[in-house]
Amino acid sequence: MYIIITKLVTTITLVFILLAPNVWAAEYTELESSLARINPDMKAVNIEATPMFGIYNVLLNTGDRIYMSADGDFFFAGTMYQNLYGEGLVNLTEQSATKSRLGAMQTPQAQQVWVFPAVGEKKASISVFTDVDCYYCQKLHLEMADINALGIEVRYLAFPRAGLGSPSYQVLVDAWCAENTNEYLTEAKLRSHNKQARQKSPKACENPVMAHYNLGQEIGVNGTPAIVFESGELLPGYLPANELAKRIGML
Structure with missing residues (x-):
């Protein structure tokens, strides 16, 4: 326990910021003012009180999460744990992130997706932020039949790692606009894997690719594939079909 706490303390960065005039009359004016002094483009997407008195959990529009004092004078980045007697360590940061992701995946932009349905009874559903040029996205897609056969529905959201306006972004837009969207996306991944010309x-x-990309950034996706379970848990990276089923609790 001592080692864990020591490591937490040494990784926390404490920054002092001079207090600016109160320019908003909202509940979290001082926190918002503090963020604006760091970077005018930095905004709070969500602010919540934590169990630690006077400390607020702030989700930024960059997808990052920081903790701020109520007056906005201090903040730190890192993981917050709660250590109550008889309960052990609770990762409050991950709890908040999971809750935020769960809400984000219910938004309209998260409902416009490529769906590869389960075979037979649907036992589980996963949302996967994907790119056509990502090797492990291609590898995951090659196992789609096995995943679906296990009763797992796969819902794809676009996350072009090269950014908006990139060639991979355009392929994802094309895949959405194609007559048979699933077939086009499958072929696009195969062609990219084999170094073949684009379709x-x-x-x-109209397409949701930009909205998917922005949503991914908001919930902390920084690589592909990124799998979001129905619980809101985020798994960065690839898992084989059977391992994926085990992680869901099906096997």
Whole structure:
């Protein structure tokens, strides 16, 4: 226990910021003012009180999470644990992140997805932020039949790692606008894996690719594949079909 606490203390960065005039009359004015002094583009997406008196849990528009004093003068980045007698360590940071992801995955932009349905009875559903050029995204997709056969529905959201406007972004847009979206996406991943030329682009259409990408950044996705379980837990990386079923608790 001493080692864990010592490591936590040594990784926490404490920064002092001069208090600026109160320019908003909202509940969290001082916190918002403090963020603006760091970077005018930095915004709080969500602010919650923590069990630690006077400390607030702040989710930023960058997807990062920090903890701030009520007056905005101090903040630290890291993981907050609660250590109550008889309960052991509780990772409050991950609890908050899971809750936020769960809410984010219920939003309208998270409902516009590529769906690869379970075979037979649907026993579970996973949401996967994916890219066409990512090796482990391609590897996961090659196991789609096995995953679906286990009763797992796969819901794909676009996350072009090269960013908005990149070639991989355009392929994902094309996949959404194609007549058969699932077939186009499957072929796009296969062609990328085999270093083949891209398919012909279909007629442009309204698509959720940018919204997916922004959503991924908001919930802390920084690589692909990124799997979000129905509980809100985020798993960065690839798992084989059977290991994925075990992680869900099906095997």
